[in-house]
Amino acid sequence: MRHAVREDRDALVVTLEGDVDLENSPQAREVLLESVGRGRKVLVDLAGVTYIDSSGVASLVEALQAARKRGAGFALVCVGSAALRVLKLARLDKVFTIHETLADGLDART
Amino acid sequence: MGSARAARLLELRFPARADQLCDVRDAVRECVTANGAGAECAGDIVMAVDEACQNIIRHGYAGEPEGGIELEIDRRGDDLVFSLRDFAPKIDPACVKPRELDDVRPGGLGTHFIRAVMDEAEFVETATERGNLFRMVKRVR
Numbered sequence: 001m002r003h004a005v006r007e008d009r010d011a012l013v014v015t016l017e018g019d020v021d022l023e024n025s026p027q028a029r030e031v032l033l034e035s036v037g038r039g040r041k042v043l044v045d046l047a048g049v050t051y052i053d054s055s056g057v058a059s060l061v062e063a064l065q066a067a068r069k070r071g072a073g074f075a076l077v078c079v080g081s082a083a084l085r086v087l088k089l090a091r092l093d094k095v096f097t098i099h100e101t102l103a104d105g106l107d108a109r110t
Numbered sequence: 111m112g113s114a115r116a117a118r119l120l121e122l123r124f125p126a127r128a129d130q131l132c133d134v135r136d137a138v139r140e141c142v143t144a145n146g147a148g149a150e151c152a153g154d155i156v157m158a159v160d161e162a163c164q165n166i167i168r169h170g171y172a173g174e175p176e177g178g179i180e181l182e183i184d185r186r187g188d189d190l191v192f193s194l195r196d197f198a199p200k201i202d203p204a205c206v207k208p209r210e211l212d213d214v215r216p217g218g219l220g221t222h223f224i225r226a227v228m229d230e231a232e233f234v235e236t237a238t239e240r241g242n243l244f245r246m247v248k249r250v251r
Contacts, residue, residue: 022164023128051135053160054219061214082153089226090219 002048003031009106011041011073017048020056028056032063041073043105052083057090064096073097077105116191119145120183126163126171126196134181135160141183142190146250154227155190155248161220162194162231162244165206170198170242189229192246201242203233 001024004015012035020028035042044060046052060076067074075097079087087093099105120141124130135156143152163179171177180195206221224231230247 019132021128021131021160022167023131051156053157053164054223055164057219065214085150085153086157086223089223092214095214 001027003027005031005035007040008043008102011043011106012038013043013045013102015045015048017050019051020049020059021051021053022055025053025055025059029059029062032059033066036063036066036070036072036074039070039072042067042075043099043102044074044076045078045102046076046080046083047078049080049083052086054090057086057092060096061092073108075099075105075108077102116184116186118182118184119190120181122181124179124181126167126174126177126179126198128164128167131160131163134163138181138183142248142250145185145190146188147190147248151248151250155192158224158228158231158246158248159192159194161223162192162246165220166194166196166198166242166244170196170201174198188249188251190248190250192228192248193234194244194246195241197241199240201233206233 001016001018001020006013014031014035016028064074077099078101079098084093099108120137122134122137124134138159139152139156142155147155166179177196177198182193184191228246229249232245234243234245236243
């Protein structure tokens with residue numbers, strides 16, 4: 001799994017690429033929590049995610065909860081059909097804020 | 111295993127380590143796709159097998175990194191049958207339950223995913239003192 005973090009307007013964009021699975025989810029968790037800890041709105045770009053499992057979803061949930069505790073925005077963008085299916089199975093598609101594009105996420109107020 | 115004759119499609123034995131699961135997923139996807147599973151069905155099957163392996167790695171072998179997992183995929187009529195065998199301490203199947211999804215928290219989703227996508231998923235009683243056999247079935251046609 002590869003990751004990148006960059007600033008874009010008032011947000012931090014965390015890009016995850018590859019498989020977010022049991023082997024890689026600790027890395028994803030660390031990146032996501034560190035990004036949330038910086039106090040800005042975090043947009044997680046999942047366009048390049050080829051596979052995500054329950055451990056990857058758990059990393060996203062943990063980061064979302066950390067963001068909510070800080071009162072910071074946290075959203076998923078560019079969620080592919082496979083990742084969306086996993087989120088729907090977990091009934092998390094209505095828990096996360098999901099934007100179709102990065103631009104939508106950047107334009108959103110939270 | 112029922113009245114239809116079973117055909118062995120795949121046998122894999124691999125260490126119970128997270129770094130093995132990518133190759134396992136690829137092998138399962140290739141096998142089930144070649145045996146009647148459409149793209150979404152194949153994705154569901156791959157996820158269920160992956161989650162079952164995760165449960166073995168994290169909970170079955172916790173603290174025993176050298177344990178192995180055996181995966182067999184058989185075709186039985188319109189069904190694909192997935193048998194996962196480990197050599198960890200026997201677990202009590204009553205303790206393996208999907209959790210309530212209304213409680214939003216990390217973790218505990220694997221068992222739910224398995225039961226959501228597979229037609230059958232259960233532990234099979236074995237005569238051995240150690241080890242578990244978990245069997246899942248997915249109808250593909």
